[in-house]
Amino acid sequence: MHRITHEGESPEDSSTSLNRCDHPGDKKRIAEMVLNWDTLNEVMTMVALLDWRSWDLSRMTRTCRTLHEMGVPLLLSFDIRIGSFRSVASFAIFIRKHCKHAHLVRHLTIEQCFFYEEDGSSANESLKRLARRFSRTLKTCSQLEELRILSAEEVFQHRSIATAMASLRNLRKIDFSFVGPHAIQAIRNMRSPITSATLFFEDDERQFGEESIHRDPVYLFQGFADSLVKISLGLAGSVASDDFTVRYPNVRSIALEASFFDADPDAFASCFPNLRELEWANDMTNLNEAAEIREFNLAVRNPVIHSLVGWKTxxxxxxxxxxxxxxxxxxxxxxxxxxxxxxxxxxxxxxxxxxxxxxxxxxxxxxxxxxxxxxxxxxxxxxxxxxxxxxxxxxxxxxxxxxxx
Known part of the structure; x- marks a missing residue:
């Protein structure tokens, strides 16, 4: 059984105040405030589910110590959205003070990059300290399963953050926007058993130079090739990797937004032998190019290899x-x-x-x-x-x- 008390009031204080009640009706009214523990837990869970921003649940956790101990794990089990400079610092301070709760963090969203000045400079010492503090915080969230970053290239230009992410071993899902060379390198260093990877690249070929080939899914995810199930790439630009030695045995779904494909379909199929769904958007292939590519693919196709590695279904x-x-x-x-x-x-x-x-x-x-x-x-x-x-x-x-x- 749990008794609701005011913030800062101990259970002993509450009991004492109850014993001091002079009016017979006071004891009855206070007794009606006593909730079954399972009922209270269910109420808090429903509040968290119905209020996606968890504002009401957050207020409840500040009511008393018991509700705080019950509510914080619920708050941390939902998506934690960091949307301001202040919230980055606040999250880091909270985890440092309550390190026992770090393992409860499962879903984290960084809505923008807070480690740069408006002119793109990261020289400000306070920003550097913030990035280092956040990287230390990220390392302690050892059970983090889903990570979403809306300005990935800027975030991963801080080596400490890229290193912290590479240290995580329980990530299952990543969703990064504005991915550039630094973010690609960070992804290639990851060793978590990721099952779903969604990347939207920067819409600027100059960011990649001759490295545009590295936006190819065959190249990107080799660090977790055995666990990956779903791939989604936006503004991939091209799929043209010439390294088809790696296999992704569990990938079932690939969604690409790419304008160019320069790869042997049989070799591509050999990399993703158990693919079931293929989606291709923003394809700029015209009728003449299609005929030329088909003619080339058929000319170089080895019937024996095709029968072995080509998709069957x-x-x-x-x-x-x-x-x-x-x-x-x-x-x-x-x-x-x-x-x-x-x-x-x-x-x-x-x-x-x-x-x-x-x-x-x-x-x-x-x-x-x-x-x-x-x-x-x-x-x-x-x-x-x-x-x-x-x-x-x-x-x-x-x-x-x-x-x-």
Whole structure:
């Protein structure tokens, strides 16, 4: 049983005040304030779940010592969001004073970089001290599982922070934005059993120079290749690594935002042999390039190697027609989305070739109305069992019944 007392009031004080109650109704009213411990714990948990910023729970923890001891672990189990210079210092001070709670921190978000002046300088001694203090704090959070950083390149230019992150051994998920060369090096030094990695790169090729190849997923995550399951890369620029000796046996999902792909599909498949979902956004491959790339891939393909390392089954593909045609895949595909038929005869020929390449079950297709003539002109005999088709109408006055006759 737990008795609610005022902040700074000991249980003995509360008991004494109860014994001093002169009015018979006072004891009854105070007795009604006594809550079952399990009920109180459930109430605090629900407060934490319903208030995502945990303001109400934070206020409750300041009510008395008992609620503080119960509430702090709940507060630390949710996402800790550091959104100001002051909050960085406050978090570091709290962990230093209550080091026994450091292992309770599971989720941490750094919403911006606080270790630089507005002009980009990190020479300020107070900022350097703050970075060192934060790095020491990060090291003590040994059970940290999820880390999100919105200005990763600036944060990891402080070597002490990069070193602290490399010391963590229980990270499961990383989500970094504005990733540059320093952040890439920090990621490559990580040895936690990470299962999910989301990176959004800086939109500036000059930051990387000739190192742009290092935004390739094959290169980036070798430090935790055995544990990785999901990869998401934004503004990857290109996928062109020539090192295909590493394998990611447990990767099931890859989402790329990249404009260029210069890698042997069989070699890529050998790196991610158990891939199930592949999504490719912002692909700039045109019809002519697609034909050239496909011709090259087929010319260098070794049928024996292809049969050994090529994907046998993919559950979901989200690629445009040009990219999928260029890769010349030959496997079972459960669901293909991202295909758009614009009415170009060459593109339509590519589309039909793809349907012959892959054994497709479900298709989500966008077809411009002028493309629809007869069903067999779009869909040859194939393995498709489910079709979802969007028909954008160039003229809003078009009668859809005329289109689908």
């Amino acid at each position: 993919l559950s979901r593909l989200h690629l445009n027609i040009e990219r999928l045609y260029s890769m010349a895949l030959s496997c079972d595909v459960g669901y293909w989305t991202g295909a758009r038929l614009s009415g170009d005869d060459v593109q339509l020929a590519y589309f039909k070739t793809i349907l012959a390449d892959i054994r497709l079950s479900h298709l989500h297709l966008s077809v411009f109305a002028k493309t629809i003539l007869q069903e067999e002109q779009i869909f040859p005999v194939s393995s498709i069992t489910h079709l979802e088709m969007d028909v954008p109408l160039a003229d809003t006055n078009t009668d859809i019944r005329q289109v689908l006759v």
